[in-house]
C-alpha cells in the first residue's frame with residue numbers, strides 16, 4: 139500500500155504563494171504516495187485537485203461561533219481529512235473538545251488525523267506512554283467506526299516539531315507499537331499510523347520505516363526541493 143504523505147502547510151503561504159506552489163507541484167511525480175494537502179482555509183480552493191485536508195475543524199455544524207469553521211462546512215467544499223489535536227492548537231483544546239471534533243469529522247464523512255505525542259518535559263520524565271494513552275483514550279472516547287471509516291493517528295512528539303530533531307528508529311517503533319496496543323484496547327481496528335516532526339531533506343532516515351503508514355510534514359511541504367526529496371526517499 140502507498141505511504142500516506144500529509145502536507146500540513148500551516149500558515150506558511152499567502153494565497154499568491156500557494157498558487158505558485160500548486161503550479162510547481164504539477165511537475166512532481168506523485169504516483170508513489172497517497173498525498174493529502176492541508177492548506178490554510180483561504181487556500182483550500184487552490185489545492186482542490188488534490189486529496190484535500192484541513193488543519194482543524196469546529197464540532198458544531200452552524201451557529202454563533204465567531205472565527206470558527208465547522209467540519210460540516212469543510213465537508214461541503216471537498217475536504218476529506220482533518221488534522222485534529224495538533225500540538226500547535228492543543229493548548230486551546232481540551233481532550234473533551236478534541237473528542238467532539240473527532241466525532242464531528244467522522245459524522246461528516248471525513249477522516250480525522252488525530253495528533254498525539256509527548257512534550258520535551260514528558261519525555262524527560264519518561265511519561266511518553268502515559269501521555270499517548272491519555273490522548274488516544276480521551277480523543278477517541280466512544281468513537282465507533284463504521285465499516286468504511288478509519289482514523290489516522292499521527293505520532294508527533296512535540297519536541298520534534300519544527301526543531302530539526304526527531305526520535306531514533308527504536309523509539310519511533312516503540313511508540314507505534316504502543317499506539318497499536320492502545321487502539322486494540324479501545325476496539326479501534328481501522329486505522330493508519332503516521333509519523334510527523336522535522337521530516338525534511340536532511341532527516342530522511344525515518345522515511346523508509348516499515349512500521350509507519352506514512353508521514354505528516356510541515357515546513358518541508360512548502361519548500362519544493364525538500365518536498366521532492368521526501369517523495370523520492372519514500373519511493
Ligand code: PGA
Pocket residue numbers: 146294298299300301334335336337354355356357358
Ligand atoms: P515540521 O512540522 O515538519 O515542520 O516539524 C510537522 C507538524 O507540525 O506537523
